[in-house]
Amino acid sequence: MLVQTADGSYTMYSEEFSQHYHSCNEGALNESLQKHIIPAFSYHKNKKTLHILDICFGLGYNTLTTLYYIKKHNLNINLYIYSVEFNTDLLHSLENFRYPNQFNDLKDIIKALSKDFYYQDDNLTIKIYNGDAREYLQNSDIKIDIVYQDPFSSDTNKNLWTVEYFALIKKLLNNNAIITTYSIATPIRLAMWENGLLIYEIQHQKKRSTIALNTQKINQNYKYIDMVLKQQRNKTAKAYKD
Numbered sequence: 524m525l526v527q528t529a530d531g532s533y534t535m536y537s538e539e540f541s542q543h544y545h546s547c548n549e550g551a552l553n554e555s556l557q558k559h560i561i562p563a564f565s566y567h568k569n570k571k572t573l574h575i576l577d578i579c580f581g582l583g584y585n586t587l588t589t590l591y592y593i594k595k596h597n598l599n600i601n602l603y604i605y606s607v608e609f610n611t612d613l614l615h616s617l618e619n620f621r622y623p624n625q626f627n628d629l630k631d632i633i634k635a636l637s638k639d640f641y642y643q644d645d646n647l648t649i650k651i652y653n654g655d656a657r658e659y660l661q662n663s664d665i666k667i668d669i670v671y672q673d674p675f676s677s678d679t680n681k682n683l684w685t686v687e688y689f690a691l692i693k694k695l696l697n698n699n700a701i702i703t704t705y706s707i708a709t710p711i712r713l714a715m716w717e718n719g720l721l722i723y724e725i726q727h728q729k730k731r732s733t734i735a736l737n738t739q740k741i742n743q744n745y746k747y748i749d750m751v752l753k754q755q756r757n758k759t760a761k762a763y764k765d
Contacts, residue, residue: 532550533623545584556592558730560592573669574603575669576671578671579683580607604648607656608651608652609656636649667697677706677710684763686717687765693719693737699738704733711762711763714763724746733748
């Protein structure tokens with residue numbers, strides 16, 4: 524079911540997971556920009572090559588907003604995007620999805636991804652694995668600079684938020700990698716922290732989200748979250764586990 528969000532862009536409602544693909548109050552396009560693309564590209568400013576893992580592809584907003592952001596800011600980047608999505612019918616339907624006007628220049632890319640789950644040109648490669656995310660991660664050896672951690676919430680999709688899941692992510696990260704996610708839940712932050720990741724919080728338009736860094740890099744826009752102190756103050760707090 525097509526749903527218009529606060530910024531005018533459209534999302535859908537998943538009957539299987541009983542959730543919208545995006546925050547209707549924030550807007551699908553705005554959420555991708557504020558919680559994923561802007562934090563990731565601000566962190567990796569001036570990089571000439573980036574490898575991005577987009578979990579999960581869904582309606583493709585994070586991947587497509589990345590391309591829109593790069594073009595808008597005239598960035599010279601060689602980009603490799605790897606994504607996973609188990610819903611084959613959804614992927615094939617994306618050619619006809621009602622995307623925002625900001626994506627008008629991306630129609631050929633959307634068509635290729637919808638048909639073949641693959642696109643490549645001189646500066647861009649996008650590959651979508653049509654299957655289970657954890658199976659893909661277990662068999663992957665690609666080194667990643669950015670992870671868009673954007674599955675449905677742990678209420679209905681817990682297996683993509685556990686300590687064991689983030690261990691699969693951790694082994695793929697370059698030293699200066701960043702993970703972006705909308706979730707601010709303590710059990711999820713603990714699951715990342717128990718894998719040696721440093722947890723920070725960012726604020727945007729009175730909303731909060733989380734980033735996790737593979738190596739410490741202090742930025743005035745990031746609020747460091749002391750997970751040891753968090754556990755001391757909340758003795759019942761535990762990371763999600765399989």
